[in-house]
Amino acid sequence: MIEKTEKIWMDGDLIPWDDAKVHILTHTLHYGLGVFEGIRCYETADGPVLFRVREHIERLFKSAKIFLIEIPYSEEEIEEAIIETVRANGMRQCYIRPLVYIGYGAMGLYPKGNPVRLAIAVWPWGTYLGDEGLKQGIRVKTSSFIRNHVNSSMSRGKVCGYYVNSQLAKKEAISCGYDEALLLDTEGYVSEGSGENIFVVRDGRLKTTPLTSILEGITRDSIISLARDEGIEVAEERFTRDEVYISDEAFFTGTAAEVTPIREVDGRVIGDGRPGRITRRLQDVFFSIVRGENSRYRGWLTPV
Numbered sequence: 001m002i003e004k005t006e007k008i009w010m011d012g013d014l015i016p017w018d019d020a021k022v023h024i025l026t027h028t029l030h031y032g033l034g035v036f037e038g039i040r041c042y043e044t045a046d047g048p049v050l051f052r053v054r055e056h057i058e059r060l061f062k063s064a065k066i067f068l069i070e071i072p073y074s075e076e077e078i079e080e081a082i083i084e085t086v087r088a089n090g091m092r093q094c095y096i097r098p099l100v101y102i103g104y105g106a107m108g109l110y111p112k113g114n115p116v117r118l119a120i121a122v123w124p125w126g127t128y129l130g131d132e133g134l135k136q137g138i139r140v141k142t143s144s145f146i147r148n149h150v151n152s153s154m155s156r157g158k159v160c161g162y163y164v165n166s167q168l169a170k171k172e173a174i175s176c177g178y179d180e181a182l183l184l185d186t187e188g189y190v191s192e193g194s195g196e197n198i199f200v201v202r203d204g205r206l207k208t209t210p211l212t213s214i215l216e217g218i219t220r221d222s223i224i225s226l227a228r229d230e231g232i233e234v235a236e237e238r239f240t241r242d243e244v245y246i247s248d249e250a251f252f253t254g255t256a257a258e259v260t261p262i263r264e265v266d267g268r269v270i271g272d273g274r275p276g277r278i279t280r281r282l283q284d285v286f287f288s289i290v291r292g293e294n295s296r297y298r299g300w301l302t303p304v
């Protein structure tokens with residue numbers, strides 16, 4: 001169970017947590033078309049900050065655009081609402097979930113005239129794949145479920161219904177005793193985790209999946225920038241699962257997962273089975289940024 005907070009923002013009002021309810025005929029609940037974001041708020045010496053909130057809000061609007069959903073708020077209004085919700089709950093550090101969904105009205109696949117609604121919830125969310133996972137690395141299984149074809153799920157959208165595919169993969173991985181799933185694309189190349197982007201390191205060079213079948217991760221983008229600033233070469237090119245098996249290091253990135261080392265894939269130990277040198281270095285830089293200890297990337301932080 002997640003830990004309750006006080007208030008949830010719903011269509012302009014802050015509602016007590018237990019009263020934040022929707023009608024059972026809410027369109028998105030039946031058909032899966034809603035778009036959402038996941039944003040982290042971190043504690044710094046100067047108070048709480050939102051990590052790359054503008055980029056997250058922009059992505060929310062892009063997701064909506066792809067699916068012809070008109071969000072009845074401006075980007076500025078949503079940023080204000082997020083800040084208001086974090087403040088109202090007195091959070092110093094939390095996860096933020098804005099959700100745009102199609103409300104109650106018509107049923108069937110053409111919800112003409114149904115209201116487009118927005119909710120913003122916040123809750124404390126520690127490490128996504130466990131404290132131990134963040135420190136020592138996780139065990140990953142290549143999924144028997146593939147990422148949807150790019151013309152079935154347009155992966156630049158962060159859409160509720162896509163996570164059915166992710167959950168199949170995640171459940172399979174867990175039932176086989178692993179921590180997380182790695183999905184391949186329809187051509188058999190590595191795509192992404194159930195809720196993370198993937199990086200591998202070979203000979204000091206970083207490689208990540210190009211933007212085809214994956215979500216355009218904001219953490220992925222941050223890691224690419226800061227790795228290049230650290231003088232590490234980064235390539236966005238396709239690779240196969242066997243390249244992951246023989247990589248020196250591998251890690252997942254995501255808002256929830258942050259930078260999580262991968263220590264094993266399908267029974268193959270990655271590197272020496274411990275988080276590698278480059279992974280640890282990028283983790284250190286990443287966490288120094290979000291804690292407000294790295295002035296170079298101050299622009300990524302928005303004070304609450």
Ligand code: PPE
Binds near residue numbers: 039193196215
């Ligand atoms: N791929 C997928 C499929 C994905 O869901 C995420 C985020 C990413 C990549 C990384 O994107 P970014 O957060 O912008 O770096 N997954 C979100 C949902 C996790 C959940 O379980 O809910 C997240 O990390 O917030």
